[in-house]
Amino acid sequence: MVGFQQMLVSGMYWRHVSTSILRVLGGFSLAAVLAVPLGVWMGSRAGLRRVINPTFEFLRQIPPVAWVPLFIIWLGLGEAPKLAVIAYAAFFPILMNTEVAVAGIGQQYEEVAASLCLSPRRRFRTLVLPAASLGIVTGLRLGLGMSWRALVAAEMLAAFSGLGYMVMAARSLVRTDEMFIGIASIGVLGMAMDWWGRKLQVRLLPWTTRAGGQKDAKQAGF
């Protein structure tokens, strides 16, 4: 454990942790910014889905790590290929969940929106977005998990920092303790991120939980 204590004291461990977290957040945000709007767009157009989906189905099957060598050739050795791999991994669960959620908005609600003559903007804000939000959040949570996995894989192959690198570097020195700590950190951070995602869901989508509006109901002797 001496080696790890040194890492802690020298701040190495924390640098690995923060580097990894920043990469995940960066790649994940990139994926979310691309996949959510695209998913909403594709979800509302069946024709578009039929044209584009085969391509995505093909790309989705490829493990993100398989792209690492190509991304390095295309994007160089800096942060860009790592962000690209992470974004690639997170992209598909976000896209597909968003798309399915938007496409699955109940006909009965669409009819209400139509009969109330809601403007497109209002319909989007009060129907499409909230109706699809549970699916979008599910996609985001899955995407976050995927990007965490992809990150570790990318760091093992092509990085000189981050938790994945830490585990690989420990291997070459046969430092089993550091390897375990690296692995445990990956698990704990992944869990923490998902916990945070769930919290956010409760905050943003109060109707999916039991909390909202109960005070009112109690007041009325419910």
Added chain:
Amino acid sequence: MPSRQVSEESGALILQLLGVHKQYPGKPNPLQAVEDITLELCKGRIAALMGPSGCGKTTLLRLAAGLEMPTRGKVVFAGREVDGPGPGRGIMFQEPRLFPWLTVKENVALGLPEQMESSEVSRSVDELLALVGVEGFGRAYPRELSGGMAQRVALARVLAVDPELLLLDEPFSGLDIANRFTLQEALGDIAAKRRLTVLMVTHDLDEALYLADTVYVLSHRPGRIAHQLELPIDRPRERVARKLQHYRSQLTEWLIAQAHR
């Protein structure tokens, strides 16, 4: 087509179904829902559609709302042929269909104009909720409401649109008798106050007798207008009025005859 005046008392024609047929495509056989329906409704009148289940009553409402297009014939609202949902017509479905992610207040506010100021929205919503007897539940979510409550909120939402033509699909069927009476009275009041024209589907004989100026009895599928009953009695009516008895027996007879076909 310009709206034509019929007479001073009955006012302008609001809704016309002219030789309307509706056929749904089906796998072995297409389904003929309604056949050759012609019906006219003048401003301020209330008409009830009755008849056996599956006779196309709901289809007629959906045609009037513009949610379906007739396969033949046409639907005319305020002098213009209906080619889709549009302002001036509000439909209340058999199920409340409240948006589960919006609070009761927000659901009702959906019917109000988008540009309305928020203080104004808040005031109007409170008024509407009071009108249908759902006070103190504004911040609740729909799934915290009972079926009857949700139905009242749906009524408030459609009234928020301030429609000229109100289309109601068994609006009070989920309510107990006391609530039903209260809401029927409220609806009669509102309709009179705002000179609303109402087309409602109902299985409730008393509801039809209490509210309707005209009752149409539809035949079993494909739905045709089998009988038409005019009730020239002023509203609000006595529920147990002797003069309703004659109409009640007549309607009962017709409904039984249609049910046994």
